[in-house]
Amino acid sequence: MRAIRILLSCTFLLAMPAAAQVTVLTAARIHTMDAARPRAQAMAFDANGRILALGRSDELLARYPQARRIEAGPATVVPGLIDAHGHVSGLGATHLSADLVGTTGKEEVIARLRAFARELPQGAWLTGRGWDQNDWSEQRFPTAADLDAAFPDRPVWLERIDGHAGWANGAAMRAVGRDLSGNWQPDGGRIERGADGRATGIFVDAAMELVYKAIPAPDDATLERMLSMGMQDAVEHGLTGVHDAGVSLRELEAYRRLADQDRMPLRVDAMADGDNKALAWLCEHGPYAHASGRLQMRAVKLYADGALGSRGAALLADYSDDAGNRGLLVTSPQDLQRIAAKAHGCGLQVATHAIGDRGNEIVLDTYEKVLGAATAGDHRWRIEHAQVLAPQDLPRLARLHVIASMQPTHATSDMPWAEERLGAARIDGAYAWRKLRDSGARLALGSDFPVESVDPRLGLYAATTREDAEGKPAGGWHPEDKLTPWEALRGFTLDAAFAGFDEKEVGSLAPGKHADFVILAEDPLGIPAEQLRQLTVQSTWVDGRPVYERK
Numbered sequence: 237m238r239a240i241r242i243l244l245s246c247t248f249l250l251a252m253p254a255a256a257q258v259t260v261l262t263a264a265r266i267h268t269m270d271a272a273r274p275r276a277q278a279m280a281f282d283a284n285g286r287i288l289a290l291g292r293s294d295e296l297l298a299r300y301p302q303a304r305r306i307e308a309g310p311a312t313v314v315p316g317l318i319d320a321h322g323h324v325s326g327l328g329a330t331h332l333s334a335d336l337v338g339t340t341g342k343e344e345v346i347a348r349l350r351a352f353a354r355e356l357p358q359g360a361w362l363t364g365r366g367w368d369q370n371d372w373s374e375q376r377f378p379t380a381a382d383l384d385a386a387f388p389d390r391p392v393w394l395e396r397i398d399g400h401a402g403w404a405n406g407a408a409m410r411a412v413g414r415d416l417s418g419n420w421q422p423d424g425g426r427i428e429r430g431a432d433g434r435a436t437g438i439f440v441d442a443a444m445e446l447v448y449k450a451i452p453a454p455d456d457a458t459l460e461r462m463l464s465m466g467m468q469d470a471v472e473h474g475l476t477g478v479h480d481a482g483v484s485l486r487e488l489e490a491y492r493r494l495a496d497q498d499r500m501p502l503r504v505d506a507m508a509d510g511d512n513k514a515l516a517w518l519c520e521h522g523p524y525a526h527a528s529g530r531l532q533m534r535a536v537k538l539y540a541d542g543a544l545g546s547r548g549a550a551l552l553a554d555y556s557d558d559a560g561n562r563g564l565l566v567t568s569p570q571d572l573q574r575i576a577a578k579a580h581g582c583g584l585q586v587a588t589h590a591i592g593d594r595g596n597e598i599v600l601d602t603y604e605k606v607l608g609a610a611t612a613g614d615h616r617w618r619i620e621h622a623q624v625l626a627p628q629d630l631p632r633l634a635r636l637h638v639i640a641s642m643q644p645t646h647a648t649s650d651m652p653w654a655e656e657r658l659g660a661a662r663i664d665g666a667y668a669w670r671k672l673r674d675s676g677a678r679l680a681l682g683s684d685f686p687v688e689s690v691d692p693r694l695g696l697y698a699a700t701t702r703e704d705a706e707g708k709p710a711g712g713w714h715p716e717d718k719l720t721p722w723e724a725l726r727g728f729t730l731d732a733a734f735a736g737f738d739e740k741e742v743g744s745l746a747p748g749k750h751a752d753f754v755i756l757a758e759d760p761l762g763i764p765a766e767q768l769r770q771l772t773v774q775s776t777w778v779d780g781r782p783v784y785e786r787k
């Protein structure tokens with residue numbers, strides 16, 4: 237397939253006037269992330285968006301006198317940023333639901349919902365997110381009755397700002413199709429109930445699943461729209477690649493249709509979602525890559541445990557703030573091993589969600605067992621989050637060549653309560669970017685959008701400061717695990733590319749690679765780390781073409 241493409245593009249080149257073939261981009265500085273030439277002032281690329289050369293401006297302008305020129309002036313160019321863990325359809329879905337962030341009370345929530353519902357077909361679910369009762373005058377959880385007067389028939393489901401609670405109306409609870417009253421509670425979750433045992437409309441953590449299951453799956457056109465909106469959001473923030481952590485076969489097909497129509501503005505490295513149709517398909521056909529170079533699937537995403545905030549992360553000892561609770565395993569170690577062995581047999585990469593120290597230990601044990609002698613090879617198996625590691629497990633990632641796929645903003649979001657959950661000793665092995673990197677492990681950085689913002693500037697800032705948006709705590713939370721700006725940038729470029737088997741194509745700016753890059757008004761390696769949040773993305777380029785330009 238590749239040979240055919242090159243042939244086609246050569247024909248294309250011959251037919252074009254010489255001047256249109258080469259572009260020379262000049263800027264104050266280009267950080268290439270290429271060890272052979274870390275800095276340049278100019279980059280030449282061809283009509284196919286392949287980099288020809290990097291060097292000084294006078295050098296390249298002399299070598300390509302006919303070239304089209306792009307002058308970025310005082311700007312800085314860096315390789316296109318890659319988010320090693322996000323959820324594109326989930327990000328797109330946020331555009332299809334009502335934004336309730338900053339609402340000052342239930343009246344404002346209802347007003348925003350009424351406005352949003354005007355666009356919706358009759359009977360369709362109305363979803364929203366971002367409410368926070370702490371911002372309201374009456375700081376109590378709302379109830380279904382608050383929504384029912386305005387929406388007696390249309391199901392309404394509204395996620396709290398932190399994503400750990402949802403607010404349903406009566407129609408949504410009826411759609412669940414099971415009696416929610418009584419005194420039973422689902423594992424890992426809570427249904428809020430009144431004195432009479434009836435559900436009030438608030439569902440916490442795993443109880444939210446009851447409602448999610450009742451929401452109809454989007455049709456093909458809606459799914460494509462969600463992916464398109466998610467990808468558009470990503471390129472507007474300087475991303476040229478995303479590793480989509482959990483994609484069904486149906487979603488892969490939607491991506492393929494978009495790729496066939498040249499409607500993918502960036503590269504997506506899709507991970508098959510669990511032991512289901514997508515994995516079976518991959519096992520039958522082998523790793524998948526679309527001819528456009530914009531879409532591939534060669535990994536399977538598995539889950540070991542839950543999350544820390546809801547005490548679902550599996551710990552080796554009790555939660556420090558909940559005696560007797562050690563969290564929960566989402567997949568049994570036996571199943572994890574069986575699926576990992578199946579993926580290994582099919583030549584696939586495995587990426588497993590693990591948050592707690594027990595979850596991480598089980599994943600490391602599983603990888604070691606399944607890979608055997610192959611741990612020394614180029615398997616690139618990953619742990620997604622690798623959030624809390626026992627001291628004895630920290631060095632095992634480097635030893636087993638396991639990639640730590642981590643999300644810096646999780647640390648700054650979790651820091652207000654993480655130490656209560658874990659205690660002073662265990663927190664040492666939590667969000668331990670510096671310790672992992674120094675042990676020799678490779679860090680692929682991401683955001684886990686839409687759980688966190690898709691904006692990689694926030695990740696660069698969190699990685700280097702470990703401070704929140706207000707600069708607190710001053711000096712950073714457990715500052716010994718900060719990364720340098722260069723290390724953080726590498727985690728969002730070359731090492732993320734490596735984690736997707738893409739480092740020969742993207743991740744740094746070097747001859748032969750795709751011209752995927754970002755033009756920034758400021759130099760991320762020259763400004764204080766505190767200012768990384770305010771970097772200005774002027775434009776985002778994929779294959780030498782702009783996919784986003786700031787107005």
Ligand SMILES: [Zn+2]
Nearest residue numbers: 321322481684
């Ligand atoms: Zn995720």
